Amino acid sequence: NSIDEGSFTWSSPSNIALVKYWGKKEHQIPENPSISFTLDNCKTTTTLSFLKKVNRGDFSFDVLLDGEQKDDFKPKIETFFKRVEAYLPFLKDYHFKIETSNTFPHSSGIASSASGMSALALCLMSIEKELDSEISKDDFIKKASFLARLGSGSACRSLEGDLVIWGSHNDIKGSSDLFGLKYPYKVHENFRDYQDTILLVDKGEKQVSSTVGHNLMYNHPFAQERFKQANENLSDLVSILKNGDLNKFVALVESEALTLHAMMMTSMPYFILMKPNTLEIINKIWNFRKDTGSRVCFTLDAGANVHVLYPENETADVMEFIKNELVAYCQNGQYICDQIGLGAKKM
């Protein structure tokens, strides 16, 4: 089979980890399993156009963000192409145009690598399917996730919803270090339509890239304990997701977020990625919970922004609390309302 030209468009969301991935082995193999909520509104849409070249030659592509040429994205994509070439033999046959846009503001401090790399991996898989129409729907998603992982680890958790596990774990049948797996068990209705309001505390460039961050776990004095703890937390979360215990959920999720930051504070070199306003927000959330019995909680990525997580039936109260008490700590008052989503879509 051969095709000369064409284009595919996929839209793929970001995700927020509940049990965090921090530390990897060679070939993007995680040191511990992780699990995330797939988001809904924060997403990347990518159109991949391809045109057969006269001579095979080397990789050849252009990248555009919101219609503008983005040469600073090229090295990351070049690295990605090199890593996936063995699995996509057609890569050097085409010249590609990668046109991408995000629903969330660029440099909002929200990483676009998960949504961006998963969207690109899915576009490449659409070409693969065109060349090999035999591939089943399951294998398509599995391989797209496998490829996305090679672009950015957490990207392999963005293809499906509403919960995805990546990394092999005894309690979760079918889980693998190589690709994300849609959470295979029934989840308690307390977690249906769970909400995530992202408070943009600091929109600056990331202080520590995730590549540098993961590498800090080599020779980290607490690394082995941390990897063990992540496995245990995942076991506990499996029970929590089944029985709907929101108090235990809150404790586990917040502890995971703080542990991620504790790892960065105790590595060499060390980093504090929270800002004073991050701590103000955390304290306000704790007070609100104490005063009202709400089950709102926070989680963090490798940065200062705060993800505020809460059950759907608390939306009115928590949004009022956010507007009255937390927005003051956001840069330019900015926040993004999101919720659990169902994964990537072909456009």
Ligand code: PMV
């Ligand atoms: O996918 P990476 O290499 O950008 O790493 C992401 C790591 C965290 O976002 C901090 C945690 C996670 O599991 O998503």
